[in-house]
Amino acid sequence: MKLLVDIIEGLLVLIGGAIIVLGAFGLLFAFILSLDVWVSYVATFYWRWFITPVFQIAQPALWQIFGLILCYRLITNKINEKDLEQRKVEGKEALSKIVKLYLAKFFGVGLLLFIGYLVHLLILR
DSSP states (O other), X not given: OHHHHHXXXXXXXXXXXXXXXXXXXXXXXXXXXXXXXXXXXXXHHHIIIIIHHHHOOOOOOHHHHHHHHHHHHHHHOOOOHHHHHHTOOOHHHHHHXXXXXXXXXXXXXXXXXXXXXXXXXXXXX
16 A cells, blocks of 8 residues: 555656646747747738738738748758857856847847838838
């Protein structure tokens, strides 16, 4: 009976650890994809302002543009050993670098949205 309790206890610890690891990967995945969704959102405005009037084509949905961005990322993803060695950082420094890059890209895309809006509003109208 004691052996059975120990086995069940070990399985529960193992399952709990797996849930924590999967949860961490899920948060990281959501964190990365949220930037792609933001880029897709901005791209829908650019499409509406610049592509639709010129080419007289329908505006795609947010998720269609999201799919195009993912396809583009898949096709153009080039990683070599030199890049990996240059990017190698550990611990808190790595997390800090990732957050800084994420925020820079997030606000950079927001700045592009603002500039595109000004061009659309002031020049193309």
